[in-house]
Amino acid sequence: MTATDYDAYGTGEAAEGTVYNVNGQDWNEVVDAAASGDEDRMVVNMGPQHPSTHGVLRLILTLDGETVDEARLGIGYLHTGIEKNMEYRTWTQGTTFCTRMDYLSPLFNEAAYCLAVEKLLGITDDVPERAQVIRVMMMEVNRISSHLVAIATFGLELGATTVMLNGFIEREYALDIFEMVAGLRMNMAYIRPGGVAQDLPPGAIDKIGDFVKREKGRLKQLRKLLDANPVFVARTKDIAYLDLTGCMALGVTGPVLRAAGLPWDLRKTQPYCGYETYEFDVPTVDTCDVYGRYLVRMAEMEESLKIIEQCLDRLSSGSAKSGPVMVQDKKIGWPAQLALGPDGMGNSPNHIAHIMGQSMEALIHHFKLVTEGFRVPAGQVYAAVESPRGELGCHAVSDGGTRPYRVHFRDPSFTNLQAAPAMSEGGQVADVIAAVASIDPVMGGVDR
Amino acid sequence: MTSQHPEQQAEQAADQLPAHAEEERREQPIARMGMFGAKTTGDTSGYGRLVVRQSPKVSSPRPYGGPRTTGAEGEFDEIADALERAYPEFGEAIERVVVDRGELTLVVRREHLAQVAQVLRDDPALRFELCTGVSGVHYPAETGSELHAVYPLLSMTHNRRVRLEVTAPDADPHVPSLVKVYPTNDWHERETYDLFGIVFDGHPALTRIMMPDDWQGHPQRKDYPLGGIPVEYRGAKVPPPDERRSYV
Numbered sequence: 151m152t153a154t155d156y157d158a159y160g161t162g163e164a165a166e167g168t169v170y171n172v173n174g175q176d177w178n179e180v181v182d183a184a185a186s187g188d189e190d191r192m193v194v195n196m197g198p199q200h201p202s203t204h205g206v207l208r209l210i211l212t213l214d215g216e217t218v219d220e221a222r223l224g225i226g227y228l229h230t231g232i233e234k235n236m237e238y239r240t241w242t243q244g245t246t247f248c249t250r251m252d253y254l255s256p257l258f259n260e261a262a263y264c265l266a267v268e269k270l271l272g273i274t275d276d277v278p279e280r281a282q283v284i285r286v287m288m289m290e291v292n293r294i295s296s297h298l299v300a301i302a303t304f305g306l307e308l309g310a311t312t313v314m315l316n317g318f319i320e321r322e323y324a325l326d327i328f329e330m331v332a333g334l335r336m337n338m339a340y341i342r343p344g345g346v347a348q349d350l351p352p353g354a355i356d357k358i359g360d361f362v363k364r365e366k367g368r369l370k371q372l373r374k375l376l377d378a379n380p381v382f383v384a385r386t387k388d389i390a391y392l393d394l395t396g397c398m399a400l401g402v403t404g405p406v407l408r409a410a411g412l413p414w415d416l417r418k419t420q421p422y423c424g425y426e427t428y429e430f431d432v433p434t435v436d437t438c439d440v441y442g443r444y445l446v447r448m449a450e451m452e453e454s455l456k457i458i459e460q461c462l463d464r465l466s467s468g469s470a471k472s473g474p475v476m477v478q479d480k481k482i483g484w485p486a487q488l489a490l491g492p493d494g495m496g497n498s499p500n501h502i503a504h505i506m507g508q509s510m511e512a513l514i515h516h517f518k519l520v521t522e523g524f525r526v527p528a529g530q531v532y533a534a535v536e537s538p539r540g541e542l543g544c545h546a547v548s549d550g551g552t553r554p555y556r557v558h559f560r561d562p563s564f565t566n567l568q569a570a571p572a573m574s575e576g577g578q579v580a581d582v583i584a585a586v587a588s589i590d591p592v593m594g595g596v597d598r
Numbered sequence: 599m600t601s602q603h604p605e606q607q608a609e610q611a612a613d614q615l616p617a618h619a620e621e622e623r624r625e626q627p628i629a630r631m632g633m634f635g636a637k638t639t640g641d642t643s644g645y646g647r648l649v650v651r652q653s654p655k656v657s658s659p660r661p662y663g664g665p666r667t668t669g670a671e672g673e674f675d676e677i678a679d680a681l682e683r684a685y686p687e688f689g690e691a692i693e694r695v696v697v698d699r700g701e702l703t704l705v706v707r708r709e710h711l712a713q714v715a716q717v718l719r720d721d722p723a724l725r726f727e728l729c730t731g732v733s734g735v736h737y738p739a740e741t742g743s744e745l746h747a748v749y750p751l752l753s754m755t756h757n758r759r760v761r762l763e764v765t766a767p768d769a770d771p772h773v774p775s776l777v778k779v780y781p782t783n784d785w786h787e788r789e790t791y792d793l794f795g796i797v798f799d800g801h802p803a804l805t806r807i808m809m810p811d812d813w814q815g816h817p818q819r820k821d822y823p824l825g826g827i828p829v830e831y832r833g834a835k836v837p838p839p840d841e842r843r844s845y846v
Binding site: 269534543 | 734
């Protein structure tokens, strides 16, 4: 070998000493030796009480400098045994429990549960049209309020209080609608097996119409604030990447899946409550990052406004202008016509006068149905709705009795949260916050 | 005359069952004796000697139909045919096929669960890409198969759903893990282990997820009372509901 044809990258023998080649095994040893020093690694415990963990979520992060080596999640701090409690109450009382699971989208919890109970009873097609339209309208108002909180807290966690305040202000208007219609701002137990608890009060349609008009402008303003905001884009673009393969493997649904490019929305693919009769689009982007998930949520709110407008048309002048809001089967439908009194929702004075003063049979019927409840034929069903966070499924089992034998909820927050390590490992520690916020987990739903 | 009420319809349908079904019913284990819960006083109701037996385990006959079709070939027959083609041990692996309320349930013997799930996921005619978790159900009266694990599967490609169900006895609560086939089931299986005590063999880290790590017992089982533990508050101790004073 002469000096002129010496190959610097070859594996030839050197004159003396060890030569490190770029393509040889020995480089790996060098890299391993550099990486094996554990002294720079730090385990940081974030949460369960931390303002940017979206509730009582505990993150155990192994950090190498600013880089996240490993992220582990500890959950269960908000486990309240809702599924166990439901086995000790009647089927109707079940809505009161499950509405408290995912406290930002109570109506979806109730809807999933009631659809399952209706399927068990075999009365899915008997639910009155007006009840279905009211359900859809209320769910879409709820979707807007839930997405607003998602974006508001997201802004707060990235350090932008303006976004937070604007999001929460708009949510108040949605909560005002819930208060007017259902009597409560959260945890309404408004959707009941067989229909809804009570009809819309006078003035509700105008109020919801005003809400739609207002939100159209406010959502535009929110977009102006965020869509091209350089700080926001820098914190969200190409952050917490999770492609379609990852989403499918981890069972991720909802805006995160649609931000990976798959237009999978149960409202379109497996419609319930008459969603097939409404005109709306399923927004998708294919950026697979935090910014894409934000865009999907914004576009979904705009689509929800379209659906609410169509509901208002049907309720004010269309096919669902009047009619019952509870299934007509007297053995299932809640007997009391509930009414909003000065102290909240309660039995209507007319109904009390009827059962206490006019009809003994009505009193017996009321008593039996309210204390004992209706019986549900034995069997098991699975019903799913598209909640703001993804597929919310309810597996309900009956043994033929007046109480659920077993109810299990497949909460999308619970499933999607598993993707947080896949999104954040290898990235910067500050991006963990953005990753978790873009999943938008609600710990009440995760832990149930 | 047929009733509109589903429960009455079910009763009327049961009345029309052939005689052998009646005999089969008599061999089932007893679910309940008497009525109204009266155990100590004289039987004034006349229902004291009533014997309620469990309903026999049903298996739906062909054709299975579909979510909206009954009595004719449908989507469920396609699923069963495709699975039989792709998985020759179908007859051995699938214990029962139940079609109820427009839903298809395949009751799988637990040894075959992982292979059946793999075929359901990978076969182009089946393609159930998404497993929406696992739900445990505890049936203490079903001797030999007390614990059930229920897996709802979803095919986004074909827009279909199917349910897998496996059973395990209380004495040997082992079910193979599906985490290798569906990584999403990681937390779901931990939850079912935590609340029911079903051990998922092959799970990478089967630990408690909802309850504290040192918790005793599995709260969602039917033999675990609601409440279940004494509550301490400001030094006073409230016993669990099943140990409280009773007024009988």
